[in-house]
Amino acid sequence: MTTSSARVKAEILIVLAITFGMSGLRSILRLIDDLLSPVALNEQQVALNSSMANSAWLDFALQICSAGVLFSWGALAIYLLGERFPHLRASDWGWGASLAATIGIPGLVFYASAVHLGLSKEVVPTTFETWWKIPVLLIWSAANAFGEEVVVVWWLISRLKHLKWGVPAAILASSILRGSYHLYQGVSAGFGNIIMGVVFAYSYHKTGKIWPLVIAHFLIDAVAFVGYSAIGGNLSWLGL
Secondary structure, three states: OOOHHHHHHHHHHHHHOHHHHHHHHHHHHHHHHHHOOOOOOOOOOEOOOOOOOOHOOOOOOOHHHHHHHHHHHHHHHHHHHOOOOOOHHHHHHHHHHHHHHHHHHHHHHHHHHHHHOOEOOEEEEEOOOOOHHHHHHHHHHHHHHHHHHHHHHHHHHHHHHOOOOOHHHHHHHHHHHHHHHHHEEEEOOOOOOOHHHHHHHHHHHHOOHHHHHHHHHHHHHHHHHHHHOOOOOOOOHHOO
């Protein structure tokens, strides 16, 4: 093992311990706790965005700080790669929107079926009601998209390829990592995000473009977060 590969392996362990690897471990532990609960999984709820303080202004500040952590994780990964973030092109929006539709629409049906079968909690995109709700939800959507796609796809796959991992193995590792930190939502969320991870990682492998993934992820989250607020949190049309 060369010094270079040793440093890359150390970098992978450190970055994942700071970012989504630790999130995945915590998510697995939370799922185990939920499964041990006497309450059925589909009778439990999980809020993706909730208030962090009683004061509206403090809540706003804490929301921005927390979203900033995700942006900083992505920035750290870019810095370690020693590359500039690529320029956004007009075609990236079209490709990103297509990916969002490919993942988002079947994902909604998959989620509704999973809740019905008891494999998922009821996911509540947001629980706070303030004048700044929509802007903050959009910031969270951008933060999730940037942090996850840069670290879990661009950085991780690049580092695994440096270690001579084959493409299928690198895609699988990226996808399993993505699935792991969504397990707090339920078993189905883990599997659903693994599938999303395969699609996104394969798209990156074929095109070498990260912007379409960031845009697709942003659109999926923005529609889920803002759309949920727009319909007043009523998911009865999904059978929930």
